[in-house]
Amino acid sequence: MPLSFLAADRAFETVDDVALPFDDRDHWRRPYRPGPCRVGAAALCLLLASYVLFAAVVIALTSSVSEAGVIFGVSLLVIAAALRLLRMGVWVSARGLRHVGFLRTRTVSWGRVAAVRTVQQPVRWLGLPRTVQGQALTLLRRDRATDGALPLLTTHGADFFGRVEAFDRAADAVEAWAEEYGRH
Numbered sequence: 001m002p003l004s005f006l007a008a009d010r011a012f013e014t015v016d017d018v019a020l021p022f023d024d025r026d027h028w029r030r031p032y033r034p035g036p037c038r039v040g041a042a043a044l045c046l047l048l049a050s051y052v053l054f055a056a057v058v059i060a061l062t063s064s065v066s067e068a069g070v071i072f073g074v075s076l077l078v079i080a081a082a083l084r085l086l087r088m089g090v091w092v093s094a095r096g097l098r099h100v101g102f103l104r105t106r107t108v109s110w111g112r113v114a115a116v117r118t119v120q121q122p123v124r125w126l127g128l129p130r131t132v133q134g135q136a137l138t139l140l141r142r143d144r145a146t147d148g149a150l151p152l153l154t155t156h157g158a159d160f161f162g163r164v165e166a167f168d169r170a171a172d173a174v175e176a177w178a179e180e181y182g183r184h
Contacts, residue, residue: 025094031177032170034086035159037126045082049075089159090137090152090170092177097139099152106150114140116152116178118171123154132156135164137171 052075060068084102091098096109097116116139122131134156138149153160153170160167 028091028093028098030089030091031173032089032159032166034089035157035161035163035166037161038085038088038158041158042082042085045078045085049078049082052078090174092174094181096181097152097174097178099139099150108139108141110178110181112142113178113182114142116140116175116182117149118175119149121151123151123156125156126158126161135167135171137167137174 052071056068056071056075059071081102088100088102091100094110096107097113098105098107116137118135118137120133121136123134123136124130125132134154136151136155137153138151140149152174153167155161155164155167160170
């Protein structure tokens with residue numbers, strides 16, 4: 001089964017001189033691979049879901065079907081959480097930039113993007129309240145100049161923890177998309 005979310009980074013590894021190597025630019029794409037922390041957490045969630053599904057089958061065979069249905073529903077929630085965890089990140093297309101979080105997705109059209117920059121600042125360590133010094137790819141919007149910059153990617157996030165070169169490639173790719181479509 002092809003895993004399309006893993007193919008995004010390979011396109012940037014094969015094309016050195018072209019910043020936007022995709023033919024269909026209207027399709028939403030993540031210009032980097034999900035990090036090992038994110039993939040590992042999703043794999044653990046799916047492993048947990050398989051045990052919960054097995055428990056639902058055992059409960060259905062030995063007890064009531066309604067109790068098994070509740071356990072089956074819990075397993076579906078765990079699977080949905082794992083899939084959402086894999087979808088998290090920054091996605092780009094010719095229409096704009098999309099920041100997908102676990103519970104919330106924000107889409108900003110390129111016309112509303114003032115700048116996308118890499119800055120040195122305190123960043124959250126793996127999304128926890130603890131902050132460390134690192135780099136962040138920030139989004140400045142034209143309609144919210146006073147609110148400050150929204151951090152899109154960080155060097156200490158789940159996608160780039162311990163992979164500074166991958167962060168630099170991803171930040172360059174998102175900045176190239178912003179430069180290309182921000183002037184239209």
